[in-house]
Amino acid sequence: MPLVTVSAQSGQVNATWSLPVPPAHVWDGIASPKRLHLWLGELIEGKIAPGSTFAVDHGQGAICRSTVEIYEPGTELAYSWKFSDEPYSRLAWRIETEGTGSLLSMEHSGLGDLADSYRDGWLAHLIYLEGQLLNLPLPMPMLMTVASTITAASQGAASDQSSNDDGATR
Numbered sequence: 001m002p003l004v005t006v007s008a009q010s011g012q013v014n015a016t017w018s019l020p021v022p023p024a025h026v027w028d029g030i031a032s033p034k035r036l037h038l039w040l041g042e043l044i045e046g047k048i049a050p051g052s053t054f055a056v057d058h059g060q061g062a063i064c065r066s067t068v069e070i071y072e073p074g075t076e077l078a079y080s081w082k083f084s085d086e087p088y089s090r091l092a093w094r095i096e097t098e099g100t101g102s103l104l105s106m107e108h109s110g111l112g113d114l115a116d117s118y119r120d121g122w123l124a125h126l127i128y129l130e131g132q133l134l135n136l137p138l139p140m141p142m143l144m145t146v147a148s149t150i151t152a153a154s155q156g157a158a159s160d161q162s163s164n165d166d167g168a169t170r
Contacts, residue, residue, distance in 0.1 A: 008119035012109040039128035
């Protein structure tokens with residue numbers, strides 16, 4: 001399974017994903033406008049480059065504005081993350097070599113009470129990112145359905161865990 005770890009606590013989401021592609025390919029996936037629309041949204045302004053600003057349209061008028069803070073090709077990318085109806089937050093990506101593939105770590109901080117909902121959304125986006133990296137892009141109109149399914153599954157797992165008297169996970 002490509003998901004290594006995921007957590008949502010203290011107002012931030014952390015996820016680590018194992019990918020069977022080299023770091024340069026992962027970098028292209030997270031930083032190239034040619035690939036961004038296949039897993040995150042449409043780059044509508046600017047570019048992802050050192051110190052630059054950019055905007056991504058996530059559909060239905062949801063536009064995120066960002067400023068690149070760290071740009072280390074092939075290893076690290078960080079930028080601000082701001083939707084008009086949300087507080088400022090920060091998204092950071094780190095790419096490491098893992099065998100013949102890559103380990104992608106993501107930290108989205110400054111989310112406050114939004115961390116749980118962002119966790120499920122990021123899991124959906126990371127599934128889509130992996131699909132495009134493997135040249136198996138998933139249909140973007142299904143992204144919110146995938147995120148909703150992840151939310152329902154995680155809520156069901158939490159409910160199962162809390163109702164289990166002996167503490168075992170089923």
